[in-house]
Amino acid sequence: MQATQATKNFEIIVDSTSDLDEYFRQTYDIRLLYSHFTVDGQEENACVDWSRITREEFYAALKADPDRFKTAPPSVGEMALCMEDIVTSGMGVLYLTISGSLSGTYEFAVKARSMVLDKYLDAKIVVVDTRRFGPAIGLMAVNASLLRAGGRTLEETAAIIEADKNRYHQAGWLDDLSYVAKTGRLTNAKAFFGTLIGIKPIGEFDYNGLTTVLGKAKGEKAAMDVLLAYVKATITDPENQIIFIAQSNRLKQAEKYKGMIEEALHPKAVYVKDVYCACGINVGPGLMAAYYIGKEISSDLSAEKNILKDLIGG
C-alpha cells in the first residue's frame, strides 16, 4: 500500500480539517498544513494527534463548554509559504481544501496560490474545493496519493478528484446535532433538536459537504443495521477501496461497524480513525460514520433519502 516515490512530481497538501493523522501522512506522503483553533482566546495549531491534550480531556472540555473553542484555517501567508517551499523544490502542488460552504479556506488558498504564481510564473498549483469536511478529505488525499503513485500527473490527479468528489459518502450517525448545527455544517439546522436520547440521526453529505439527516433509527442496533444496508446500497467497487470510519468518543461502536463492513463488503482495508480537534470542535462528541466512494450523490439527496426511507420507514 506504500505510495512509491519514483513518479512523484507534485506534493499533496491537506490541512488539519482532513483529520489525516501521521501514519497516513507518512504512508501516503501527504503534507499537513496546520489549521488553528482558539481556546479561551489563546490560539493553537490544530494538531492531528493527541500529543497536547488527550482525547478524553478534549471531548470532556468540549462537552462542558463548546463556546470556549473556535477554529480558523491556516492564514494566506502560511499557505503561501508552504506552497512556495514546494514550488522552489521543483514540484507541483495539489491542495485539497475543506468545502467552501463551510470555511473560507478555499478562498484563502486561491489567494495564496495567486501570490505564489506572481513570483513563480511557471509554478503548478491546483487548489481543489473538496465540498467535504473531515475524514472524507483525508480519504480523498489518500486516493490522490494512490493515483500519483500510479503515475498520474498533477493535472490528471486533480481532474479525477474533482470529478469524483461528489461520490464521497458519509454514512453514520451523530448523537448530538447541536455542534454541526451551530457551526453551519448541518442543512436545515432549525429543524433539529440537539441530543435525541435513544435516537440515532443517520447523516450523509449533501453536495456542499453539509451533513443532512436522511432519517433516524431507534437504538444503536437498528442504526447499525440501517447503516450497513445503506452502505451496501450506495457503495461502488468495495473490494478495491479503502474505507475510513471516523469516531468521536464512539470507539466501541466504530469497531463493531468496521467488523460488519469487512464481513459484508470485503474492502481492501477499513481504518477506524479519531476525530481530532479541528473537526471535533465542529462535529462534537458522538460521531460514528463511514467514508467511502460510491454512487454520485443526487443534487437534492432524493435518491439517498428514498434508500433510507425503504430501509427505515418501509
Place this chain on the structure above:
Amino acid sequence: MSIARVDGFLMARMLQNGLNHIRSHEAEINKLNVFPVADGDTGTNMRLTLENGLKYADKTPEIGRYLCSVSNGMLLGARGNSGVILSQLFKGVYQELSRADTVCAADLRNGFIRGYRVAYQSVIRPVEGTILTVAREGVENIRRQIGRSTSVDTFFSMYVAEMRKTLSYTPEMLDVLKSAGVVDSGAAGYVLIVEGMLKFLRGEILDGKEVSPAPVTAAPAPDLDLNSFNETSAFEDGYCMEFLLQLMKQPGYLQNFRIDDFTAALSLYGESLVAVQDGKRVKVHIHTKTPAKIISCAQQYGEFVTFKLENMQIQHNERIRKLQEEKPRKPLAVIASADGEGITQLLYDLGCDVVIDGGPTMNTSTEEFLEAIGSVNADHIVIMPDNKNTIGAAKQAKLMYDGQSAVTVLRTGSMVEAYFALAMDVRDSKDTDFRVSQMKAGLEDTHTLAAATASKAYSSGGLEINAGECIAIADGEIVCGSRDLTDVVIEGLRRMPETANASGLLVFRGADVPEEDEDTLADALSGAFPDLEVSIVNGGQHLYHWLIGLMN
C-alpha cells in the same frame, strides 16, 4: 481588479453602492427584526442613517475629511438602535483615518477595528449576537492576514466573508433569534452595506431598486392598524424614544454635562439605551415606559433639536397580527397530550405544535383534542395521546372532526412512546408519509416501566401489595411492589424480558421526586445494569414517580 488605495471620491462611490445594496433589501431586513424589540424597522433605520450621512458628505478627495462629514451626517440622522450603532461604527473609522488623504487595506482594517470599539463603547450593555459581534469578529478574525501589501478589494472580500460566517451564528448567541428562526437584523444590514461597498470594487454598480417592497420612512408603516392598541391592551413594550439634544450655555441649564453621568441617569428609566455625544450635541435612543422622566432629565442640560416618540406596543401587536396572518399552512402538525412541565417542554422542543395539558389523571377529552385540531393549520395532523385510556378520546375526535386536514392517531400508550415517536420525526423531509412512518417506527418495540404508589391494596398472580407501597408497572401490568421506590424500579426492570436486550434507559423524574434522587437512582441502575446507558431528565409528571423507557 486590485486596488491599493482608497481616496475620498472612491469611498463616496463605495458607500453609495452600500446604501443602494441595503435599500434593495430593506424590507427583507425589516422582516428579520426581532431584537431588541420586534418593531420591524431595522432595514429602514439603517438605510435612513446612511442616507443622511451621504446627504451631508463633503465632496473631497481627502478620505479623512470625507469620512468626518459622513460620520457627522450619520450621527444627526441616526435612527433606531441599529442606526445609532451604525453611525458609531463609522465614527470610529473616521477617528482612525481622520488625518489621511488616502488609505490602504491595513489602514482600513485599523479603521474598522476602531469602529467596532467605538460602537461597543456607545452601548450601555453590549449584547453579543448582534451587529457589534459581527463587526468585531469580522475584522478580528482577519486582522493578522491583512498587511501593507493586501489589496483593498481583498480586505473587503475577507471582511465580508468573515462577517457572513459570524452572522450565520447569531441565532446561536441570542435565543430570541433562534426561536424566531432569523439572523440578527442589524448585523445583516451592516453586512449588506459593506458588501455593497465590495461590489463596487468588483465593478458591480447597484441601482438600489427594491428587491421587495419596503416602507419609505421609519415612521409607522401606512398600513399600521392603530386599533391594535386600545383601552384593554397590555402595555409592556413601552415607547421608542429618539432625540438630538443641543446642550445649552444659557443660565438655567446645568453646565457640567458628562456623558457617563447622563447615560447612568437615563439607564434608570429604560432599556436599549444608546447615547453618543458629538461636540455640543447628544444623540439618544432609548426604550422607556416613562418618557417624561427622560425628557425632564435631558432638559436639565439643553433643548431638543429633533424628537421622536413611538408606541412600540402598536408595532409589536401589529407585527404579531401580521405573523399570524402570514402563518403558512404546514404539511404536517403534531398534537400531543402530556402531564408534566419537563415532558411538555421536551415535546415542544422536538417540534410538537400543541401539547394539551393532560393533568395528573391524564384524561384528555375528545373536546380538548378537537379544539387542538382546530388550532393548527396543516394538511396532515398527527395526534399522540399520553396513555392507553386517551387513545379512544383522540380517535373519537378524529371521527367528529369535519375539516380538511387528514388526521392520524398514533397508538402511543405512554409519554415515553410519544417521546420516541416524535424524536424519530424527520422534520425537514417534504414527504409526509415518510415522516408519519418514521414516527410509527419510533413506537415499535418500545417498552415502558412506570413507578407509582398503590392507592389501594392489590392482590393478583401471587403479588400481594399494600396500599401506600410502591409499585412497578411494566407496559401497563403491575409486576412487583416494594416499600422502597428505588428497589421497585430495579426489580421491575429485572422482570421485564426486554431489559436484557436494551442498550439504555430514558428516565423521566416525577414532580414529587427531589432532583438529588436522580443520582441515587442512577447509581442503583448502574450497579444493577452496568451495560445500560442511563439518561435522566426532569419530566415533572404527577402520577408516576419515575417513568422509564427502554431503548433497544
